[in-house]
Amino acid sequence: MKKLSASLLFVTLALVVLNIATLRELSRLDRHIAALEKDVSTTKAGRTYRLADAMAVNQRWFDKLGRAGTAQNWELARFYSEQLENNVNEMIAAKVVAEGQDVGALLNSMLVPVLQDLRKTIAPDAGAPTAFAERFTAVVNSCNHCHDATKRSFIKIVAPSGESEWAQDFRAKP
Numbered sequence: 001m002k003k004l005s006a007s008l009l010f011v012t013l014a015l016v017v018l019n020i021a022t023l024r025e026l027s028r029l030d031r032h033i034a035a036l037e038k039d040v041s042t043t044k045a046g047r048t049y050r051l052a053d054a055m056a057v058n059q060r061w062f063d064k065l066g067r068a069g070t071a072q073n074w075e076l077a078r079f080y081s082e083q084l085e086n087n088v089n090e091m092i093a094a095k096v097v098a099e100g101q102d103v104g105a106l107l108n109s110m111l112v113p114v115l116q117d118l119r120k121t122i123a124p125d126a127g128a129p130t131a132f133a134e135r136f137t138a139v140v141n142s143c144n145h146c147h148d149a150t151k152r153s154f155i156k157i158v159a160p161s162g163e164s165e166w167a168q169d170f171r172a173k174p
């Protein structure tokens with residue numbers, strides 16, 4: 001009987017010690033997690049997404065897409081249309097707010113549908129030049145409508161042509 005209670009006491013003590021060790025380990029892990037959370041939030045805050053950079057890339061794909069379509073080089077046009085759509089999807093994923101406007105939501109409602117329509121005119125073998133030109137104009141309008149909506153009317157996009165190498169009208173509004 002004595003032997004039994006001695007071993008019970010031993011087991012209890014062992015459990016208490018184990019418990020203390022576990023609690024200490026838990027609190028160490030808690031501190032570790034808190035430090036990691038802090039690191040993550042400072043990293044996030046430090047990495048500001050630059051919408052203007054993404055838009056510059058947008059303009060590049062848009063410009064080349066227009067030129068490839070006008071040249072009726074459908075293989076090339078398809079390539080640029082994919083690049084443009086991928087870039088737009090990345091912009092949506094970035095969840096940017098500009099002038100209080102949800103840029104992702106605007107891109108989804110204003111630009112994505114017209115880009116999808118445009119893609120349909122770039123058929124696998126031969127595209128439809130007239131339809132392409134029409135849908136491309138719709139894309140230009142969509143770019144500019146959104147620049148108006150986000151107080152960026154001064155960024156006026158135009159269909160690429162020989163006149164400007166930037167698919168952009170740099171003149172001030174009359």
Ligand code: HEC
Pocket residue numbers: 050051052053055056057058059062098103104106107110111139142143144146147150152155157
């Ligand atoms: C969601 C609305 C929206 C749509 C749609 C949109 N833009 Fe923008 N764009 C903006 C905003 C907002 C800025 C300003 C970003 C800033 O202030 O950092 C901008 C900036 C730009 C810039 C300035 C960067 C530079 O290199 O000069 C260009 C060019 C541009 N957009 C091109 C386009 C083109 C081309 C399209 C259509 C294919 C387009 N944008 C569609 C909202 C939009």
